[in-house]
Structures are given as C-alpha cells and as structure tokens.
Amino acid sequence: MIPGFVQTIINFVQYAFFYMIFSLPLTLSYRTTKVINFVHANFITYGAYTAIFLNGIVGNTSMAFASLLAFLIVGGIAVLNNLLVFTPLQKRGSSPAMVMISSMGLWIAYKYILYMLTDIAHFYTYKNFVSYGRITYSDIPSLRIGEVNLSQAFVAGMFTAITIILILYLILEKTRMGRAIRAIADNAMLAEVSGIPRGLLINLTWFICGGMVAIGGVVWTSFSGAITPEVGDSMILQVFTTGFIGGLVSLLRTGAGALLIASMENIGIALLNAYLGIPVSFRPFLTFVTLITTLILFPPLGAGGGLPYRFLKRRSEK
Amino acid sequence: MEFRPVILDDATSDETALQNVQSLYQQGIKVIVGPAASSQIKVVKTYADDNKIVIISPSSTAPTLAIPGDFIFRTVGSDAGQAKALSTLAYQEGARKLVIFFRNDEYGNAFADFLEQYLEEKGVPVSKLSYQTGLADYASEVATLASRVQSEGANGVILIAFDKDGANILSHAAESDILSNVRWFISEGPHGASELLTAAVGRFASKVRLYGTRPLYIANPLYEDLAKRVEERFGIELAVFCEHLYDAIKLAGWAIIRAGEYDGEEIRNALVEVAKTYYGPSGWTMFDSAGDKAQQDYGVWAIVSTAEGYKFKDVGVFERGSIVFTEQAYP
Numbered sequence: 176m177i178p179g180f181v182q183t184i185i186n187f188v189q190y191a192f193f194y195m196i197f198s199l200p201l202t203l204s205y206r207t208t209k210v211i212n213f214v215h216a217n218f219i220t221y222g223a224y225t226a227i228f229l230n231g232i233v234g235n236t237s238m239a240f241a242s243l244l245a246f247l248i249v250g251g252i253a254v255l256n257n258l259l260v261f262t263p264l265q266k267r268g269s270s271p272a273m274v275m276i277s278s279m280g281l282w283i284a285y286k287y288i289l290y291m292l293t294d295i296a297h298f299y300t301y302k303n304f305v306s307y308g309r310i311t312y313s314d315i316p317s318l319r320i321g322e323v324n325l326s327q328a329f330v331a332g333m334f335t336a337i338t339i340i341l342i343l344y345l346i347l348e349k350t351r352m353g354r355a356i357r358a359i360a361d362n363a364m365l366a367e368v369s370g371i372p373r374g375l376l377i378n379l380t381w382f383i384c385g386g387m388v389a390i391g392g393v394v395w396t397s398f399s400g401a402i403t404p405e406v407g408d409s410m411i412l413q414v415f416t417t418g419f420i421g422g423l424v425s426l427l428r429t430g431a432g433a434l435l436i437a438s439m440e441n442i443g444i445a446l447l448n449a450y451l452g453i454p455v456s457f458r459p460f461l462t463f464v465t466l467i468t469t470l471i472l473f474p475p476l477g478a479g480g481g482l483p484y485r486f487l488k489r490r491s492e493k
Numbered sequence: 494m495e496f497r498p499v500i501l502d503d504a505t506s507d508e509t510a511l512q513n514v515q516s517l518y519q520q521g522i523k524v525i526v527g528p529a530a531s532s533q534i535k536v537v538k539t540y541a542d543d544n545k546i547v548i549i550s551p552s553s554t555a556p557t558l559a560i561p562g563d564f565i566f567r568t569v570g571s572d573a574g575q576a577k578a579l580s581t582l583a584y585q586e587g588a589r590k591l592v593i594f595f596r597n598d599e600y601g602n603a604f605a606d607f608l609e610q611y612l613e614e615k616g617v618p619v620s621k622l623s624y625q626t627g628l629a630d631y632a633s634e635v636a637t638l639a640s641r642v643q644s645e646g647a648n649g650v651i652l653i654a655f656d657k658d659g660a661n662i663l664s665h666a667a668e669s670d671i672l673s674n675v676r677w678f679i680s681e682g683p684h685g686a687s688e689l690l691t692a693a694v695g696r697f698a699s700k701v702r703l704y705g706t707r708p709l710y711i712a713n714p715l716y717e718d719l720a721k722r723v724e725e726r727f728g729i730e731l732a733v734f735c736e737h738l739y740d741a742i743k744l745a746g747w748a749i750i751r752a753g754e755y756d757g758e759e760i761r762n763a764l765v766e767v768a769k770t771y772y773g774p775s776g777w778t779m780f781d782s783a784g785d786k787a788q789q790d791y792g793v794w795a796i797v798s799t800a801e802g803y804k805f806k807d808v809g810v811f812e813r814g815s816i817v818f819t820e821q822a823y824p
Contacts, residue, residue: 458633
C-alpha cells in the first residue's frame with residue numbers, strides 16, 4: 176500500500192458523496208424536463224453562498240438552518256427559471272439546444288449577480304466574500320474511528336447523500352406523485368392526456384432538484400478551504416460526467432458514475448503518481464478522458480449516437 | 494494634467510487579461526498598471542511590445558519574464574531573489590529534506606526551479622510535486638503530498654501558491670497527521686488571504702511553525718503611513734503587493750508627466766528615469782536592466798494568535814544572506 180493511502184480512500188468516499196448529491200438531481204431533472212441545465216452549477220454555488228452569507232453576516236453556524244434556507248431559496252430559483260424561461264421557450268417550440276443555450280445565459284447571469292452580491296456584502300461588512308474560508312458548524316459532529324479522523328464534511332456528506340438517495344427512492348417508487356413524475360419522464364404527452372398535472376409536477380421536480388443540490392453546496396462549505404463564486408463552475412465537468420455515465424436517465428448508473436469519477440480522481444491519480452510518476456496535475460485530465468470515453472461508448476448521448484450504438488444498429492439493420 | 498483611470502477586472506484569467514489589454518489599447522491607453530500574475534504578463538507581452546504599451550505589474554515575479562528592452566516593468570523583484578530568502582529560511586529552521594509543492598504555472602514552475610537550485614547548493618535534497626490550478630478543491634492533491642512526504646522521509650514542505658489554492662491546501666493539510674508533523678514554509682502568494690485566518694489554519698500554522706517570505710522593505714515609514722491610511726479608509730490590513738501597486742500607479746503618473754507626450758516609447762524611457770529618484774512605500778523603485786525592481790528586500794511573515802483572532806504578522810527579515818527574526822511568532 177502506498178503511504179497515506181487511508182486519506183486517499185477517505186477522500187474518494189467524500190467525493191463520491193458530493194458527486195451523488197450534485198449529480199442525482201441533475202439526472203432526475205433532465206429525465207423529467209428534458210432540459211440540459213447549466214444553471215446546475217449555480218445551484219451548487221448559491222447553496223454554498225447561502226451558508227456563507229449567513230455565516231459572514233449574521234454569524235450562523237447551524238448547518239441544518241443553512242441547508243433549509245438554501246433548499247428554499249435555490250429550489251425557488253429553479254422554479255422561477257422554469258416558469259420564466261424554459262417553459263415559455265418550450266411552448267414556443269424552441270429546440271432542446273435552444274433551451275440549453277438559454278440555460279447557459281442564465282448560468283452566466285447568475286454568476287455575475289452573485290459577484291455583485293459579494294461586493295455589496297463586502298461594502299457593508301468589510302469581509303472578503305469573493306473567497307471565503309471553511310465554515311466550522313456547531314450542529315455537525317466530527318468522528319474518530321481508531322486512527323482515522325472523519326471530518327464534519329464527511330459526516331454531513333454521508334448523511335446528506337444517504338438521505339437524498341432514500342428520499343428520491345421513496346418519492347419515485349412509493350408515492351403516486353413519484354409514479355406521475357416517472358410517467359412524465361417516460362412520455363410527457365401521454366401522461367398529460369391521462370390527467371397528470373404536468374406543469375405542476377415539473378415545477379415540483381425543479382424545486383426538489385434545485386433544493387437538493389443547494390444542500391450539497393452548504394455541505395461543501397464545511398469541506399473546502401476556500402470557496403468562491405466559481406465553485407459550482409469548477410465542478411461542472413465532474414458533475415456532468417457523472418450524469419452522462421448514467422445517460423442522464425438512470426439514477427442507479429449515475430450513482431455508479433459518482434463512484435467511478437471519485438475513484439479516478441483520488442485512487443486513480445494516487446496510484447498513477449506513486450507507481451508511474453504521473454503528476455497530480457493530471458487529475459482533471461482523467462475526468463476528461465472518462466467523459467470522452469463515456470460519450471463515445473454510451474448512446475444516445477455519445478458523439479453521433481455512440482460508436483457501439485452505430486455498430487450494433489448497422490448489424491441489426493442487416 | 495488630469496489623469497483618468499479606466500479599470501477592468503481580469504479575474505486573474507490569462508485570456509481576459511489579453512482581451513483587457515487589447516480593449517484598453519483600442520481606447521487609446523498606452524500605460525497599464527497590471528495584470529497581476531506572471532502567466533498573464535507572459536500572455537500580454539507580445540501584444541504590449543508590438544504596440545508599445547507600457548505594462549507595469551505590481552506583482553508578477555516569475556524570473557523567466559526578466560527580459561531587457563521590452564515594454565514590461567515590474568515594481569517588485571523577481572522570485573530568483575525570493576527563492577534565495579525562502580530556501581535560507583527553510584534551511585535555517587532545520588529543514589534537511591523537503592518537498593516543494595507548487596502551482597503548475599509560470600510563477601510556480603520558475604519559483605520551484607530556483608528553490609531546487611538554491612537548496613541543493615545547501616545540500617538539501619528536494620522532491621518536486623506540482624498541482625493543477627483552478628480546481629474547486631485540492632483534497633486529492635494534498636493526500637498525494639502527504640504520501641510523498643512520507644515516502645521521501647521529508648521533514649518539511651515548501652508551498653508555492655496563490656491565495657485561494659494556498660488557503661484550500663492548508664485547510665486540508667491541517668487535517669493530515671503526516672502533514673501536521675513536518676515544518677511548512679510558504680511563498681508570498683497566500684499572504685493577506687482572509688481564508689488563512691480561520692481557527693483551523695491558525696492552529697495548524699502554530700503547530701507546524703509556518704513561516705513565509707514576501708517582498709517587503711521593513712521599517713519603512715512610508716509603508717507604515719500607507720498601511721494606516723488604508724486601514725482608516727477601508728478597514729483592511731495592507732496585504733502583499735499593495736505597496737508595490739501604489740508605487741506602480743505613482744510611477745506611471747510621474748512618467749507620463751515627464752514624457753511630455755502620450756507616447757509609449759517616450760513614457761517607457763521616462764519611467765526608467767523617474768524610478769531612479771522615486772522612493773515610496775515599497776522602497777527605492779529603481780529598475781534593473783530587465784525592467785524589474787533593482788533592490789528588493791524580503792520579510793518573513795507568520796500567522797499569529799491575537800486577542801482579536803489570527804492575524805498576519807511580519808516577524809523577520811532576510812539580511813546579508815541570513816534570516817533575522819525581529820520577534821517570536823509562535824510559543
């Protein structure tokens with residue numbers, strides 16, 4: 176075993192929790208609404224900054240309170256995006272690509288709105304909100320098991336990831352609402368004809384997805400040592416890669432994607448560095464390789480339908 | 494003469510820095526204070542030279558950019574000097590086997606090369622480990638650093654970082670038993686970053702007796718005066734390079750006045766002359782043949798515990814080839 180490997184394993188599990196929290200709602204929102212949503216990055220950032228503003232301005236150290244507020248604010252933003260931008264565009268017959276581009280516009284707008292908010296907060300408090308240090312919360316324990324320290328972020332990440340998986344499972348599998356959401360995901364037109372209130376359920380899906388990602392953002396503030404208004408942007412590659420591994424459809428495969436990406440970024444790079452001398456600065460490259468491989472191998476999101484898909488299709492046509 | 498500043502934010506992005514320089518030039522501007530980072534200076538250099546735009550950076554320090562005859566000036570000394578101070582600090586504090594953990598960019602690579610050279614001259618073996626910049630988090634990189642420290646049997650780490658990545662790395666290092674039991678030395682980049690003043694990083698700094706170096710002319714009354722005025726007006730402490738920025742702006746103004754006409758070549762020539770006689774908060778600003786600050790002193794900083802929380806404090810100076818501590822930073 177390479178020296179310090181225990182910490183690498185802990186980091187792998189920690190990152191897997193984060194990628195699950197961020198990617199499962201992405202998959203659910205795409206599956207239901209068919210919008211490739213770049214504002215997802217802002218959901219992470221706005222969740223983190225809800226906690227940061229609460230901590231920096233009013234001194235809040237409760238993660239539960241910050242999470243609740245972040246859930247409501249970001250969930251609300253997600254619904255507003257749908258009501259004011261996505262739905263009107265879809266009603267006018269815009270293509271999915273056009274809706275995706277509109278989400279890119281929102282992504283940039285939200286980023287600069289946040290920069291303005293940090294400037295305003297700085298003006299009144301003289302505190303630096305453009306880069307904020309880690310928050311130590313009063314209502315989350317850290318654990319020590321034997322020789323291993325499990326930080327607040329690990330405990331909070333584990334709790335949040337398990338809770339989100341359970342809630343999504345219960346909602347989607349055990350409730351009428353969940354069955355209705357799945358019906359919309361499978362065939363929206365048919366679901367609507369069957370009397371399912373499509374608009375209401377899509378808004379509800381946005382609210383749940385935005386809110387869940389925001390809680391992940393709050394947890395991130397207990398993990399990272401410097402949080403900036405770009406935090407969601409710098410994770411979007413990993414989050415989308417994780418989602419693409421699940422084809423933006425399967426929640427189970429998205430979970431597997433989170434494990435794969437987290438292991439590549441932690442265990443993979445540690446082994447490559449220790450045994451082959453590959454610099455750790457290659458870590459983002461590994462994620463990119465995984466993304467490209469996924470796009471090529473897995474249809475329908477792969478390039479031109481994915482090579483094996485085209486190959487199999489050609490064979491089946493013969 | 495009336496000066497009208499035009500301010501553009503490049504967010505330390507190389508591409509935006511070039512766009513900004515092009516945009517400023519299109520507005521007829523011939524003198525630019527900034528950009529800040531060496532990687533940005535490298536990107537804008539050709540455009541500035543071709544169009545005779547005088548660039549005065551208050552914080553670019555990469556030795557690789559010390560090029561005579563161009564339009565790039567730096568009101569701070571190159572890292573070739575700071576590497577000497579930092580390697581002396583580490584050696585004097587007992588580091589005999591070191592891992593240099595550095596940004597994989599113009600600044601980090603050049604700084605690490607000079608450090609390696611000076612430390613090996615002192616007989617200190619080093620192992621270099623670079624990390625990619627611009628990531629959301631560096632937990633994975635810090636785990637690899639811990640692994641390298643353990644496998645190499647190093648008793649110290651030198652971190653070459655900026656503010657955000659530096660704070661992030663130190664916050665994760667504070668959670669590592671391996672990294673909490675070796676000495677830490679650090680470049681000027683993270684100095685002044687409020688994220689370093691959290692309780693976790695403060696305790697870590699005290700435990701590992703963290704010291705950093707930074708360009709500083711200690712006991713300069715003009716520096717003290719500037720620090721006091723900034724604190725009164727903005728409520729913040731003077732961070733690294735603030736005094737160099739102040740002097741860059743002053744020099745730009747004096748050079749434009751002396752040139753008599755708003756022409757890049759004339760202003761460049763005038764700048765060299767006015768810098769010979771200007772003394773500001775960063776000390777004597779005379780340029781060397783490459784357009785970098787000719788005389789650069791270095792101070793030693795630490796993160797100390799005070800009644801109001803953790804604070805940055807200058808606790809020593811690099812003088813005649815050795816570090817002289819002016820006060821005790823850690824118990």
